[in-house]
Amino acid sequence: MQADNLFVPDVAEQLYEVLEKYTPWHLAVHQDGGKPRLLSQNDWRTLAPGDLEALMRDATARAGAGFSYVYMCYPMIDAYVQGRDAGHPLHSLTEFLNSEAMLSFARDVSGHEDVVKIDAQATFYRPGDFLTLHDDRDKGQRLAAYTLGFSRNWRPDWGGQLMFHTLSNDIERGFIPRFNTMTLFRVPTLHSVAPVAPYARNPRLSVTGWLRNDPPVK
Numbered sequence: 262m263q264a265d266n267l268f269v270p271d272v273a274e275q276l277y278e279v280l281e282k283y284t285p286w287h288l289a290v291h292q293d294g295g296k297p298r299l300l301s302q303n304d305w306r307t308l309a310p311g312d313l314e315a316l317m318r319d320a321t322a323r324a325g326a327g328f329s330y331v332y333m334c335y336p337m338i339d340a341y342v343q344g345r346d347a348g349h350p351l352h353s354l355t356e357f358l359n360s361e362a363m364l365s366f367a368r369d370v371s372g373h374e375d376v377v378k379i380d381a382q383a384t385f386y387r388p389g390d391f392l393t394l395h396d397d398r399d400k401g402q403r404l405a406a407y408t409l410g411f412s413r414n415w416r417p418d419w420g421g422q423l424m425f426h427t428l429s430n431d432i433e434r435g436f437i438p439r440f441n442t443m444t445l446f447r448v449p450t451l452h453s454v455a456p457v458a459p460y461a462r463n464p465r466l467s468v469t470g471w472l473r474n475d476p477p478v479k
């Protein structure tokens with residue numbers, strides 16, 4: 262399902278500005294062996310010249326033979342839990358997503374009465390960034406997937422669609438990046454994010470994650 266006008270206009274506008282200008286983006290690349298690799302801006306600086314390009318090139322090459330991705334990311338939950346970037350406005354969004362009001366909305370709208378938390382990462386897809394075919398399945402704790410779209414004035418030929426695939430490999434639905442829109446879908450469901458076109462002029466900005474039923478941490 263997709264819902265428009267999720268936040269009141271003022272809040273949506275402020276979230277857009279935070280994502281566009283004030284988020285310390287990390288580079289997320291798929292590594293050999295499947296472990297995600299997140300490189301902070303500090304990590305990039307310490308890489309030898311050419312190593313960053315090599316990481317992106319390898320992750321892109323691996324996409325041809327299996328699951329892979331390249332995009333910019335801000336790990337909202339880890340940053341919040343570890344007390345990084347104190348006072349960053351995205352921490353308020355993390356708190357809001359896990360407020361009783363939002364959890365109760367998530368239970369109602371998904372039909373999963375056992376949602377106990379909502380995890381989140383912010384993402385920024387640049388031209389060329391992508392996420393290949395996958396179904397979000399993960400040890401049974403992800404009940405449903407969601408994305409909050411903050412992309413503006415997206416031209417339909419700029420790529421970046423969230424695509425749902427049929428078993429015969431056609432596209433069942435392809436959602437253009439939108440502004441202030443929530444998309445919610447079942448796990449597992451086969452989906453991918455189409456590569457953003459080299460000529461796209463706007464960033465593909467979202468907050469994405471899963472409604473979860475993990476047991477509380479003891």
Ligand SMILES: O=C(O)CCC(=O)C(=O)O
Nearest residue numbers: 397408423452454467469
């Ligand atoms: O950004 C999106 O639209 C979807 C992201 C996604 O599928 C994921 O992070 O697993």
Ligand SMILES: [Fe+2]
Nearest residue numbers: 395396397406
């Ligand atoms: Fe996904």
